[in-house]
Amino acid sequence: MKYFDDINVGDRIALGTHTFTAEDIKAFARQYDPQPFHMDETAAAQSHFGALCASGWHTIAAWMNLRVQYGKREDAERAARGEVIARLGPSPGFRELKWIKPVYVGDTISYASEVVEKRVTRSRPGWGIIFAKNTGTNQKGELVMSFIGSGFVERRPGAA
Amino acid sequence: MKYFDDINVGDRIALGTHTFTAEDIKAFARQYDPQPFHMDETAAAQSHFGALCASGWHTIAAWMNLRVQYGKREDAERAARGEVIARLGPSPGFRELKWIKPVYVGDTISYASEVVEKRVTRSRPGWGIIFAKNTGTNQKGELVMSFIGSGFVERRPGAA
Numbered sequence: 001m002k003y004f005d006d007i008n009v010g011d012r013i014a015l016g017t018h019t020f021t022a023e024d025i026k027a028f029a030r031q032y033d034p035q036p037f038h039m040d041e042t043a044a045a046q047s048h049f050g051a052l053c054a055s056g057w058h059t060i061a062a063w064m065n066l067r068v069q070y071g072k073r074e075d076a077e078r079a080a081r082g083e084v085i086a087r088l089g090p091s092p093g094f095r096e097l098k099w100i101k102p103v104y105v106g107d108t109i110s111y112a113s114e115v116v117e118k119r120v121t122r123s124r125p126g127w128g129i130i131f132a133k134n135t136g137t138n139q140k141g142e143l144v145m146s147f148i149g150s151g152f153v154e155r156r157p158g159a160a
Numbered sequence: 161m162k163y164f165d166d167i168n169v170g171d172r173i174a175l176g177t178h179t180f181t182a183e184d185i186k187a188f189a190r191q192y193d194p195q196p197f198h199m200d201e202t203a204a205a206q207s208h209f210g211a212l213c214a215s216g217w218h219t220i221a222a223w224m225n226l227r228v229q230y231g232k233r234e235d236a237e238r239a240a241r242g243e244v245i246a247r248l249g250p251s252p253g254f255r256e257l258k259w260i261k262p263v264y265v266g267d268t269i270s271y272a273s274e275v276v277e278k279r280v281t282r283s284r285p286g287w288g289i290i291f292a293k294n295t296g297t298n299q300k301g302e303l304v305m306s307f308i309g310s311g312f313v314e315r316r317p318g319a320a
Contacts, residue, residue, distance in 0.1 A: 032221035034228050048249055056251060057224055061192035061217055068194050089208055091216060091259060093307075098253040147253075 001071060001078075001086040003156040004128035007115055015070050015111040018062040020054050022105045028058040053102040059136055059145050060097070063111045067134075089127055089152030097147035101138065109136040109144060116148065120155075127152045161231060161238075163246040163316040164288035167275055175230050175271040178222040180214050182265045188218040213262040219296055219305050220257070223271045227294075249287055249312030257307035261298065269296040269304060276308065280315075287312045 022041070029038035033055035036043035044052040075085045103109060117131035130153050135146045182201070189198035193215035196203035204212040235245045263269060277291035290313050295306045 031225065033224045048247075055224070056253075057217070057221055061221075064193045064215070064217055065191065087208075090262075093216075093256070093258040095255055095257065096253070097255065097257070099251060102250075 001075065001088045001153060003084075003086040003159070004118065004120075004130065004153040005156045005159045007118060007130055007153065009115050009118060012112060012114040013070065015063070015066040015113060017108050017110045018066065019108040020058075020062075020103055020105060022052060025052060025054045025058065025105060028061065029055050033057055049102050051104050053104050054107075056099040056145065059099070059103050059109065060147070062109065063134055063136060063145075066111050067113065086156075087154040089124070089154070091149065091151040092129070094147050094149045097145070099145050101142050101144045103136075103138070103144055107144075108139045110138075111136050113149075124152060126155050128155055129153070161235065161246040161248045161313060163244075163319070164278065164280075164290065164313040165316040165319045167278060167290055167313065169275050169278060172272060172274040173230065175223070175226040175273060177268050177270045178226065179268040180218075180222075180263055180265060182212060185212060185214045185218065185265060188221065189215050193217055209262050211264050213264050214267075216259040216305065219259070219263050219269065220307070222269065223294055223296060223305075226271050227273065246316075247314040249284070249314070251309065251311040252289070253310065255308050255310075257305070259305050261302050261304045263296075263298065263304055267304075268299045270298075271296050273309075284312060286315050288315055289313070 026039050029035065037047040037049045037053060038055050041052050044050070071088065078085050111134065113132045113134045115130060116133045118128055120128045129150055131148055131150045133146060133148050136144045138144050186199050189195065197207040197209045197213060198215050201212045231248065238245050271294065273292045273294045275290060276293045278288060280288045289310055291308055291310045293306060293308050296304045298304050
């Protein structure tokens with residue numbers, strides 16, 4: 001992680017892709033969102049979605065996984081260059097989550113994250129809060145989901 | 161599901177509870193949020209959380225599961241009474257998700273949902289949209305998370 005002070009509004013990262021298989025979709029749904037259109041092809045065909053599709057929460061869980069993996073790669077690269085790794089604090093939450101299009105079996109979603117706001121908070125000296133707009137786009141170029149996430153990031157020592 | 165027209169602002173339902181075990185927390189984290197404080201007790205003890213705790217997304221996935229189970233029970237009861245079951249459409253998204261306190265191993269979270277707004281939309285005749293504030297409260301009575309969810313619900317035939 002970069003220090004809060006080295007992160008700029010407009011910074012954009014490509015997080016990678018996830019392809020949703022039927023198995024994958026059903027496994028998530030069985031545990032966390034057992035609705036027929038996420039679990040069974042026949043039921044899904046008769047639903048408003050028209051075919052088996054992923055739980056909206058699954059489309060975000062896949063984002064989360066890629067975001068964490070990205071952070072681990074970034075930290076390993078910083079370590080390899082001998083740079084300090086800033087700490088990432090907790091996330092207070094997110095806003096404006098939109099599920100725009102269904103994610104069907106075989107869809108490959110490309111995830112990206114763009115910094116839209118940064119703010120220093122009095123409540124947590126030595127830390128700042130970063131807001132990023134996160135998006136998922138399918139192989140046809142259609143936006144399928146977006147939300148604005150947030151997280152505390154450590155400030156450069158002496159920056160405050 | 162009740163028809164949109166039979167749902168009122170202020171309607172509140174208790175969805176049940178989920179107790180987060182270490183196994184449960186790690187299994188979710190391995191797949192969807194592989195950060196050290198969700199996967200390993202020792203690493204978690206050294207983190208800002210101080211102990212192993214659930215991914216924020218896991219605390220919502222548990223809500224989703226209970227919400228779906230509640231809907232299935234409600235529909236079965238309506239069917240048993242010979243009542244019509246209204247259709248629940250897709251959710252366009254969520255807003256104002258707040259992770260307020262960590263959820264630690266052994267915590268039992270009680271989930272509830274309260275209708276805060278209802279609205280007819282021109283874009284989808286025969287349907288209305290319901291907004292509900294969803295909350296999770298731990299065994300000490302502390303709010304751990306909340307968000308405002310939304311979903312389309314079928315209108316009573318002839319109500320529009």
